[in-house]
Amino acid sequence: MMTKVKTNAKSFLLIILGSLVFAAGINLIVIPNQLSEGGVTGISIITYYYFKWSPGITNLVLNILLMFVGYRLLDKRTMLYTIVGVVFCSLFLYLIPTDHAPFTEDTLLAAIFAGLLVGIGIGLVFSGGGTTGGAAIIVRLMEKYLGWGLGNAMLIVDLIVIFASSFMIGLEKTMYTMIAVYLGARMVDYIVEGFNSKRAITIISTEAGRISAGITGQLQRGATILHGQGAFTKQEKNVLYVVLQKQEIMDLKELVQEIDPEAFIVIHEVHEVLGKGFSIVK
Structure with missing residues (x-):
């Protein structure tokens, strides 16, 4: 058949x-x-x-x-x-x-x-x-x-x-x-x-809660809080993970700098994002 x-x-x-x-x-x-x-x-x-x-x-x-x-x-x-x-x-x-x-x-x-x-x-x-x-x-x-x-x-x-x-x-x-x-x-x-490429951002900060509130409130984007630990200091830290449009990166940098100038930020280029607020699989 x-x-x-x-x-x-x-x-x-x-x-x-x-x-x-x-x-x-x-x-x-x-x-x-x-x-x-x-x-x-x-x-x-x-x-x-x-x-x-x-x-x-x-x-x-x-x-x-x-x-x-x-x-x-x-x-x-x-x-x-x-x-x-x-x-x-x-x-x-x-x-x-x-x-x-x-x-x-x-x-x-x-x-x-x-x-x-x-x-x-x-x-x-x-x-x-x-x-x-x-x-x-x-x-x-x-x-x-x-x-x-x-x-x-x-x-x-x-x-x-x-x-x-x-x-x-x-x-x-x-x-x-x-x-x-x-x-x-x-x-x-x-x-x-897609021309409008996305960026995934990892933020390590002692002010993860305030930064997360700023992301959801000012940027209208979701964020995920992960729990981590410093390998050298053994200090407990919260890690923020967020995906943004490329043009939103500058707003995020200004937000983080305002709340915690010592925050550690890593920005990754991503090829595709599926989910609410981005592409939806039909």
């Missing part, structure tokens, strides 16, 4: 929109400015430079081969969304023209906007629950059979492809490509995790 895979229209729309933005970044900026890209898309670009093969067709063929090899590594819903992402990315790469003059002769500016567009596109696809195929499957295979971490494997795959493209586009354009790839990766983080 075949199990039904749950899907939703929003995911499909995000994947299709992301595929369009991604393909626009490749065909309108990357290729006209003789830049490259990592992963399977980078291989498609290399074959375009060498043989004038359509990036869309090459991308589709390579991803079909990879999905055939690695289909067991992805759950059914992710595989379905990956197929949608691969098909629409390839379709838009095929439809959007590449044989036009670049919008700018400034290679650095082109690299920046290429990274932004490609990153936004991939981020939207990821937000929809899919992937753009290729590299994600290669990385999963490397993790399974070579024991490599996902981040290191992705970096190595991208660097190998970018290095291979350097023989065609030259060292200078390769360095610009690395800028674009880096910016794209950061943009993916922003899209997936």
